[in-house]
């Protein structure tokens with residue numbers, strides 16, 4: 001009490017710090033009406049495991065602005081990365097938009113609460129892959145070695161993270177807290193404890209429940225991560241746009257909840273976790289849970305505002321009559337490289353990195369008939385990711401649902417290519433992509449340049465190399481056929497009277513490809529891509545039929 005009170009002394013204003021709670025049993029109530037709210041920047045609290053603060057002003061209860069709040073070893077930490085990079089996404093143009101969501105507002109939410117385990121710098125990682133040999137959890141179409149290679153790839157994607165050692169250990173009981181049987185667990189624990197210099201263990205499972213995470217951490221004496229945590233960390237480092245940042249913040253809420261449960265369980269062991277906070281009628285756990293709930297609602301509301309804006313932009317695109325093609329596939333399969341090759345958009349930056357693209361971006365390209373299409377670059381998929389993560393990105397993936405055609409890019413040189421395909425189709429199924437789109441998928445086998453003798457593995461697939469620009473003309477042709485089919489547009493040759501407004505009308509309402517007047521001043525043959533509805537209007541207006 002005295003430490004905190006002394007630290008705060010002398011800083012002015014009308015706010016009051018209502019309570020603070022210390023892990024070593026102190027329960028204090030402070031009432032200092034003359035305290036400045038951003039004191040916490042300067043505070044260093046040597047052994048506070050939790051500080052819960054909320055302020056009251058004119059009867060309103062407000063969450064403390066955590067940008068100015070830091071707890072030395074608390075559940076949350078603030079973090080301020082600077083990201084200089086921007087992506088040309090639709091959201092960039094906020095000017096004149098009354099409902100615009102400011103960068104500051106989003107950054108504040110993004111930086112506000114970060115699960116501490118994610119923040120703690122660089123890691124020397126020991127990877128454990130539980131190999132389930134039978135039962136419903138057994139993975140088909142892949143092997144433990146390939147899964148381990150993917151796990152190592154995830155770690156190596158993170159700058160300054162290194163893999164120190166890896167172990168594949170078989171288990172019959174992956175759902176148990178310790179995941180492995182007694183003997184294997186003991187062998188593993190000895191190996192981990194004997195490996196010098198490791199700072200974390202990455203258990204290659206979808207999600208570890210909080211009690212399991214706590215127990216493993218205690219047994220191994222270092223931080224323990226699951227796939228969810230590692231992937232979120234990659235996302236956090238790669239996020240550029242407002243929407244991606246908010247989606248990540250939303251996906252982190254379950255992690256924050258788990259950490260909270262672990263912290264409170266630790267406090268309970270010390271005899272202090274379930275105490276009521278004086279005057280509030282709530283326990284420490286309840287206060288934090290409430291704050292998290294409030295945060296979740298705020299993020300969801302902001303995402304909804306962005307979603308509405310995205311919806312508006314999408315309908316504007318539709319009005320301009322540009323068909324859209326969503327390019328999706330497993331992470332690192334070459335989606336961005338392909339769009340760059342199809343559109344010549346130099347702004348696109350393909351990278352040999354998992355989850356390089358986190359933002360949906362749209363790029364215009366031309367088809368053989370000179371029809372303009374918009375290619376939508378999307379976030380890559382990964383096997384064994386919890387629904388929460390996919391759900392938080394579902395607003396972004398709405399673009400996929402609303403496109404006219406899908407291209408499924410596969411890295412055909414990858415040893416797990418069949419497994420990756422099964423995962424992508426599974427995610428699409430869960431996203432409830434309409435049948436008409438599922439049936440329109442163009443499957444592209446990318447990176448054929450890396451295979452000495454390519455043999456098609458399924459009918460109707462197109463071999464290409466996005467990097468070497470091979471097979472792209474065939475792909476454009478196939479996209480055009482698909483678009484014509486899915487949009488109900490037709491390619492027609494019309495005899496047009498050049499003395500009437502017909503040609504001008506066609507330029508406005510359809511996509512004119514060619515005008516051939518054959519030396520005749522009055523009549524031209526015009527090749528046009530036109531929707532059934534527009535052609536009906538044309539006939540009514542100019543042909544009286």
Ligand SMILES: Nc1nc2c(ncn2[C@@H]2O[C@H](COP(=O)(O)OP(=O)(O)OP(=O)(O)O)[C@@H](O)[C@H]2O)c(=O)[nH]1
Nearest residue numbers: 332333334335336337351352355356357380466467
């Ligand atoms: N050899 C070869 N490499 C390719 C080809 N296409 C893409 N790549 C490489 O594969 C890596 C990943 O490419 P990206 O286009 O970033 O892949 P992505 O699917 O957009 O990846 P995420 O956005 O991370 O999901 C890069 O190093 C590319 O140069 C190809 O046809 N041949």
Ligand SMILES: [Mg+2]
Nearest residue numbers: 335336356357
């Ligand atoms: Mg990409």
